[in-house]
Amino acid sequence: MNHKYNVLEAIDAGVSLLERTDNPRLESEVLLSHILNVPRSWLIAHPSKPLSLTNQTQFINIVNRRKEGLPLPYLLGHWEFFGLDFLVDKHVLIPRPETELLVEIAISISNKLKRPLVADIGTGSGNIAVSLAYKVPKALLIASDISFNALLLAKTNSLKHKTSRQIQFVQADLLKGLPKVDIICANLPYLTTHETFTLEVGLNEPHLALNGGHNGLKYIKQTIITAKSHLREHGTLLLEFGDNLETIMQIVARCFADAKLTTHYDLARRPRILQVST
Template identity: 45%
Template sequence: MQRRNGWSCIRANAAGNPLRLPDCVVSVVYGSEQSLRPAGPERTMSERLSTIGKALAWARSMLRSVTDRPQLEAERILAEICELPRASLIAHPERSLAPEERQIFTDHVLRRASGVPLPYILGHIEFFGLDLYVAPEVLIPRPETETLVEMALAWARQRGSQTVLDVGTGSGCIAIALAVTLPHLSLLATDLSIDALRVAHRNARRHSVRDRIHLIRTDLLQALRGPIDLIVSNPPYVADTEWHHLPPSVRQEPTLALRAGPEGLDVIRRLLIQARTRLAPGGCLLVEIGE
């Protein structure tokens, strides 16, 4: 067998005419008979992902174009699948992966490489020390929103029993963090999306605060009358002109939870108007907003 320009040439007959086969094909010659079979991509991928170390190396190369932390994200994906701490992955790169682990890992990495946000792939994220379920129907909770929770907690602690409203609750992250931290609070949480409220309901049950958070489907505060002591909200505030400059993975999150008109203020303006007639005397409105 000779190799010429990336092709395998095999003398196949007495006349000496070469049979040219692509590299992905293996040829076995027995006397005057030939048996051909594909060297299948499945086999190649299986070998490439046969161990933890090899799988992480492959994933790292696949994820470089979508994240500045390809190693960390690869480890998080594989740790979830193998049900191992990340430290174990690093300590045992020679550990073999089962076929089902390789398949799930491949699927997850390819989804992430296509731009799907990692929390949607894993199905959860940590927020304020709480493990929260997330799905494409809700905005992914972000660390900066924890500052909003801390400000709400500081205000509520000074005033004892209070009625608190989380407007546009999404995953329920703000309301649940407040409920878990301060058991005396009475909480309301609104969202226009019924799918988002289902996610919030699931998270509230997960953290045993479902009976303390009243979930309401409404546009901002329309279905509420007050008085409310504290209103907290992480509303949409991305301007139309900024939308196409966001990372592709962010644009896969719900548009309803992000975009807010030409200046990014459409929802916030409506929220301010509605809050004026619902806040109790001495009440407080805390809103997350962009720069």
């Protein structure tokens, strides 16, 4: 690398390397502002500022990793969810905007309770638990995951957003050992094993967060079966799911005879969250 780039030349070099991504210019700018530790607006205001050789090398390296398919959030080390900034790493699923719907429903139910106790099972980066605690200061939460590394990151995120006094983090297999709560939030792995090993998402994100067994329902089914004995009176189970609404409804109907079922749709009008109100 003999030629030293200025800001504009670096962005253009990033754009041509990232031409196969959805938004090459935006991604190139985001990655350069990450390397230079400046806001994106600074880049626009300083197009002819020369890069140091170190920054130039770091930028080309990170752009190449993006070109190879590494998701932007893992490269940046953080991602936005529900208006809050969450640290993310290879041990956790990147928080998805669809899951914000689950948080909205949990907030609205929690607000109606005096002292809500909520369990977030499969907490990952802690995005659901921390967002809920942040928005509902009277809520207490138990955030569980089978992955110890995920729990470490979730705990860091709760410290970052000053919600750690509301959330207890526990390593647990689904609901095993957890007390009765008012709300169970569950965004568990729901891809089939085949999808986990063939879809692009499985190349980069942890299989522990994706693989829901041969039909994708292994963890969701187990959660529905055990949820009733972990819910307080008038408790609610909130489940995020993929494609299996009909089968999930059948399992719920078998386990919760008198519950009210509500299906919530995401912005793409796909059924996404099942609310089981007992």
